Amino acid sequence: MKQVETRILPQASPGTRRSLNILRYGTPGKRPKAYLQAGLHADEAPGYPVLHHLIKKIDTAEQQGNIFGEIVVVPAANPIGLSQWRDEMLQGRFDFVNSINFNRQHQDLTDRLIDEVGPELGADPQQNIKAIRQCGTGIINNFQPEDEAASLKTLLISLSHDADIVLDLHCDLQALMHIYLGTPLWPDAQDLSSQMGAEATLLAADSGGTPFDEANSRIWWVLAEHFPNVPIPPACLAATVELRGLSDTDPKMIRQDTDNLYYFLQRRGLIGGTPPQLPELINPATPLTGVDYVKAETPGIVVYLKQQGDWIKKDEIIAEIINPLPETEDQRVTMVRSRTEGLLFSRNVDRFARPGRIIAKVAGSEPLSESEGNLLTL
DSSP: OOEEEEEEOOOSSTTOOOEEEEEEEEOTTOSSEEEEEEOSSTTOOTHHHHHHHHHHHHHHHHHTTOBOSEEEEESOOOTTGGGOEETTEEOOSBOTTTOOBTTSSOOOOHHHHHHHHGGGOOSOHHHHHHHHHHHHHHHHHTOOOSSHHHHHHHHHHHHHTTOSEEEEEEOOSEEOOEEEEOGGGTTTTHHHHHHHTOSEEEEOSOOSSOOHHHHHHHHHHHHHHHOTTSOOOOOOEEEEEEOSOTTOOOHHHHHHHHHHHHHHHHHTTSBOSOOOOOOOOSSOOEEGGGEEEEEOSSOEEEEEOSOTTOEEOTTOEEEEEEOSSOSSGGGSEEEEEOSSOEEEEEEOSSOEEOTTOEEEEEEESSOSOSSOSSOSOO
């Protein structure tokens, strides 16, 4: 039976209380387990209506006895961010209290697991998975969060850390459908990218900053490296699914994304029924180190000369920046070029530039950086 749970966050200031709604389907502890959430960046709209419609489809499946395993859905994962309005704009990406990105600095269980789980590991990979998850639960239960945001992050990781599948729904600014995944999860996770119609799949073993998906998935390959003599599979397929851009809430898109998530859950054995044939992968996965975060070098107004979905050659002009108040004539127009060949998958919503501001993203196949870490934008 479907269970609806409300968890109250600790009081952040006198007279305020925020809560998190959690929907549970299937049998707790039964495998496989999937966890889905929307709105960790509270001002990213597309995930909310997609989960709204997905919940209705899962409700129907539950009524028909077609839920196999366990499904946990958090339809609005960030009640703190949803309260942060300023000048008629919802500001749900950064915590007003400390300016920390709500999708960064999630609890990294790795070091504690390394210290505590070793004696429980052996030759059976499934028993190792079970031991790691049980140890993780104990570690999380002993956390003592300092404030409301830390309590929220602790609650979210407590719901997701033992899942086989974790899907964190986000969106970019103006963008194509794209997905962030841990490198060790590829190509086993290719069915997710194929089903969602992702035009870019960006891989990194460590993107830096401990975003929510990597807080769930990265522990598995780090533990495998630390304990090379015992089998530890990458037991959590965690992904950040970018549902195009901020304004992409067209009903046709929402229905398509809802259906694709449902088909993915069917294909992964969580919901009964036969999904349609898996679509072909649109583009090969590429390393996150290969993304050119195209930056403005001068202030002014951006005039894009290329669209999302265009294939860009190295050194090709993507945009021009027009400075209405140049100090010299040669500063009036500045051409912006790509450092790599690849897919232009994201552009800014507004058209203002300042030196160092990212105005576009191009997914290339050749790394532009030799090392991982700190690969994500703000």
